[in-house]
Amino acid sequence: MGKNLVFLPIVAAVIAIQLLTAWTDSVYYLTQLTMSAYYSLLIVGLCVLMGYAGQISLGHAGFFAIGGYISAALTTHNLIPFVDQLPVRLLTALGCLQGGLDIYGDPLLVVTPWVACMIAILTALIIAFLLGIPVLKLKGHYLAMATLGFGIIIYRIVLASEYFGEADGISGVPGFQLVPGLLVSGDKSWRVPNYYIAWTVLILAVVLLRHLINSRVGRALRAIHGSPEAADAMGVDTAKFKLQTFMLSAVFSALAGVLLTHYNGGIGPSEASVMKSVRYVAIVAVGGMANIWGALVMGMVLNFLSLRGFFGSYDDAVFGLILIGIMLFAPEGILSLQLGRLWRRIPLFRRKTPAVKEV
């Protein structure tokens, strides 16, 4: 675990920020930081797909929406009218349902969040598999096109179907009890624990992805990126590895969707829009593609600013502009610009040139 000491400063920063907000009486910042952490969960997964498997997806908001919407629909639609029907009786027998009261105080019977979460993730996994099989056997940017189509379809489905609340989306989503005493919920009293839950999930995800990158699988992915023919000649099944990475990133997105929906208590169709997918791609690009730290930092900073309304009504335009700017001026990501070099141009910080040795 020695290599994971890298995470100590991050954990320290996470705790420091929480203490700082408590001290300065600005705990409300934690809400956006929690939401940013969930968006960043999607972004680090997308980073591995884009940076290491070299595939661009313009449909990750679709996977996020699949996670969020399935979870929201299953945990809010009342099954009491169907209580006598076989599927519902079966679910009851299996312990997949939970009771409660709706806002009018009427009895409620819904799927438990854990089961809904599993169904949501499994759905994302299967769709990624079906979408990826034919597409990833082709070379080039076919995945970008196919996922763009997929994203549009998901957006239209959630917008048009009554089950998913049409333009209003779904609200009144209950909290998600991870373990007894730990609830994913936007309720004020749960704000601090939820900040830590989100960060724990995010850091855990980054740990797993870093393991992956520094393993046989990660090497194979980087090899595909470095020289597809040579990777093929070394026995790497390139299509399979690309497909599995795509599925993995889809699962991360769906999980982010599930958790953020329970945290927000609802989800709307804007979460499924293609503009959101473009935003995620832009953030990974700013972070430097094959750079999980860059993706993490940029994911946190840009989402936080966006959620705080920093970009005003130009929000989407800003992300479009970022994408264009990065592609033109810093295709290796913003961290590659070596700001240190600019810094040293200022006389005060200029390094002393080492004296040339006389021969």
Add this chain to the structure above:
Amino acid sequence: MTILQVEQLGKRFGGLQAVDDVSFSLRQGAIKAVIGPNGAGKTTLFNLIAGMLEPTTGEISFQGKAIQGMRPFRVAGLGIARTFQNIKMFAGMTALENVMVGRHVRSKAGFLASMFRTSGCRREEKAIRVKSLEFLDFLGIADCADTLATNLAFGQQRAVELARALALEPALLLLDEPAAGLNIYETAEIGRLIVRIRELGITVLLVEHDMSLVMDISDEIVVLSFGRKIAEDIPTVVQRDPEVIKVYLGE
């Protein structure tokens, strides 16, 4: 014992018959060279064996198994490794990491095992590293292990590529112009190296332009011209074959 059998192999690109009715076999443990003027179809023949191209006609069998039209990664999995005429390093990876990719088919950790770094996965990773360093050492470039492969000198890159192919522990090694771009000393070095590789029990099939190298180390030579096989024999006989002389020196 025959390890590789090529039977009436043909490959047509539109109007061009790049490989035309070529048959030969390769004895286990032998070094065989394929020579011929530019455009004779040598590299096409290689790509057909390695699975990068699908033959129009004919058969290729490796250890008794038909492999024509099989995808390259499957061919590699059966134990056929190759190098490329224009070196193909994995950019952004160190020399050692390049060689470690060569261990791919000899290891098996998947997505979940790698993510959760299971004990089996950690053990395997250690073994991959140790073994890969051995191959770098075999080629005398162990001190370059942590250098980015693309930053190495040309000759060293060639060595890394060879180490990567050897790391697969192949039964058959395909070398596509291993001496291309090397000076006479380096070429002689490569020749000695190929003989050492054969001593490891690996059968070698090479495409080469450098006649002195081919004559020195090959047990047998196949000569191609315009896609057809015009001679196949031991070096001393091929050297004196009138048709081969005609093809190489003109009439």
